Amino acid sequence: MKVLVLNCGSSSIKYQFIDTDRKFALAKGQVERIGMASAVLTHEPHNRDKIRIVGEILDHTIAIEYVLAVMLSPNHGVIRDKSEIDAVGHRVVHGGETFSGSVLVTEKVMDALKDNIELAPLHNPPNIRGIEAAKKHMPDTPQCGVFDTAFHVKMPPRAYLYGIPYELYRRHKIRRYGFHGTSHRFVSLRAADLMNKPYNELKIITAHLGNGGSMAAVKFGQSIDTTMGFTPLEGLLMGTRCGDMDPSVIVYIMGKEGLNLGEANTLMNKHSGLVGLSGGSSDMREIEEAVAEGDKKAKNAFDVFTYRIKKYIGAYASAMGGVDAVVFTGGIGENSSNVRKAVCEEMEFIGIELDDVKNENAKGEMDLSKDNSKVRILRIPTNEELVIAMDTEQIVKEQLESA
Numbered sequence: 001m002k003v004l005v006l007n008c009g010s011s012s013i014k015y016q017f018i019d020t021d022r023k024f025a026l027a028k029g030q031v032e033r034i035g036m037a038s039a040v041l042t043h044e045p046h047n048r049d050k051i052r053i054v055g056e057i058l059d060h061t062i063a064i065e066y067v068l069a070v071m072l073s074p075n076h077g078v079i080r081d082k083s084e085i086d087a088v089g090h091r092v093v094h095g096g097e098t099f100s101g102s103v104l105v106t107e108k109v110m111d112a113l114k115d116n117i118e119l120a121p122l123h124n125p126p127n128i129r130g131i132e133a134a135k136k137h138m139p140d141t142p143q144c145g146v147f148d149t150a151f152h153v154k155m156p157p158r159a160y161l162y163g164i165p166y167e168l169y170r171r172h173k174i175r176r177y178g179f180h181g182t183s184h185r186f187v188s189l190r191a192a193d194l195m196n197k198p199y200n201e202l203k204i205i206t207a208h209l210g211n212g213g214s215m216a217a218v219k220f221g222q223s224i225d226t227t228m229g230f231t232p233l234e235g236l237l238m239g240t241r242c243g244d245m246d247p248s249v250i251v252y253i254m255g256k257e258g259l260n261l262g263e264a265n266t267l268m269n270k271h272s273g274l275v276g277l278s279g280g281s282s283d284m285r286e287i288e289e290a291v292a293e294g295d296k297k298a299k300n301a302f303d304v305f306t307y308r309i310k311k312y313i314g315a316y317a318s319a320m321g322g323v324d325a326v327v328f329t330g331g332i333g334e335n336s337s338n339v340r341k342a343v344c345e346e347m348e349f350i351g352i353e354l355d356d357v358k359n360e361n362a363k364g365e366m367d368l369s370k371d372n373s374k375v376r377i378l379r380i381p382t383n384e385e386l387v388i389a390m391d392t393e394q395i396v397k398e399q400l401e402s403a
C-alpha cells in the first residue's frame, strides 16, 4: 500500500510518501512558512535530486495542493495520478483520553479532535486543518489519525494522576498524557525484535532525545509511565524547555520579574532547558563543542540533561520491577556517544554496562552493551512516519475486510 504521511504544524507541513510493502519512503519533503509570502517547499524523491520551490502559500489547503502537484510532476514526481495514494495518515498530537489507538477519520472523530483542542491549543488546530485540507483534495481516499498520546493512554492512575484535587482531573481532564508515543512504541517493538524475545515479556526503558525529549517505561508491551505530562513541558531537560521543576518557581518568577501568564509560558517553553542553562545554544552538538572548550555553563547544561535521564532510568527500573533494555533514539539519543556514556556511567549496580568501543562507533540499529551486561543498551533510530504509514495500512485493510 502507498500512504501519504502528513505532519501538519501551524506554519509547516512535513510529508513522506511511504510504500508500506517495502517499508520505505518514495519521496519526502516539507512546506515551511505557510501563510507567508515566501513559503518554501522542499521535495526529495528517492534517489533523485532535491528541489526547492518558493512561492506564496497562504494556508494548509494550498500547501497540500502544492505537495500533490510536485508529487505528480513529470520531472520530480512519484505518481501519475492521485488515485495512486491509497490512504493518508495524519500525525495528531493530542488524542486526550478518547483515543488509545489509531483511527479512521470520520465525522465523529473530527468532533472528538475538536473537543480536545483545549488540551493542545497549539498543535491540534493545525492537525485538524491538515485533515480537512487533505479531505478536500482527496475526498475518496481514507484518512487515518495516529496520536502521539495513544501509546500512553492506558497508564495506571498512579502514574497519570497529579497530586491536585481530584475534581480538577474530572472537570478539566488534568492528568499526565505523555507524548512521542509513536516513537516509544516503534523503538520498544524493534528492541524486542533485536533481542529476539517476546515483546510482552520485556521491561524496556525508551529514551527519545531530540529537541523535545521524553522517556517511557514499557512493561510487557504497555507504556506504564512516561516523563512528559499534561503538556510536553514536563520531565527531561530539553532544547528550550525546562522539564521538571518545583511549580512554585514559576509563580515566584512571575512576581519577581513581573511576567504575565503568556510570558511565563514562553520562558518555560522557549528560553529554558539547554539554551537557558548554557546561555548559548539549544543544540546538543554546539553544547558539546562548548563543553570541549571548557565552557562551564555548557557543562552545567550537559550535566543536568544527562543526570535527569539517569535518574529516570532508576525510577523506571523500580516502577517496572527491573529492566531488560534501555533504548536510545532521537537526534541526540542516536548520535551523541557522550550523552549515552554520561547516562550509563556508574550504572553497573543495576546491570547497565556500556561498551565504550561500540558506543563510539554506533550506527544503525545496534547493541552497545558489553557482552556480559545484564541490561541491553540499544541504539535504535526512530521512524515515526513509518509507524503512521503501517497503522494507516492496517486500519484501511480492516475497514475493507469488514465492508
Ligand code: ADP
Binding pocket: 209, 210, 211, 212, 239, 282, 283, 284, 285, 286, 288, 330, 331, 332, 335, 336, 337
Ligand atoms: P526534533 O525533536 O526536532 O525531531 P531531532 O530528533 O532531530 O529533533 O534532534 C535534534 C537534536 O539532535 C539537536 O540537539 C542536535 O544537536 C542533536 N544531534 C544531532 N546530531 C548530533 C550529534 N552528532 N551529536 C550530538 N547531538 C546531535
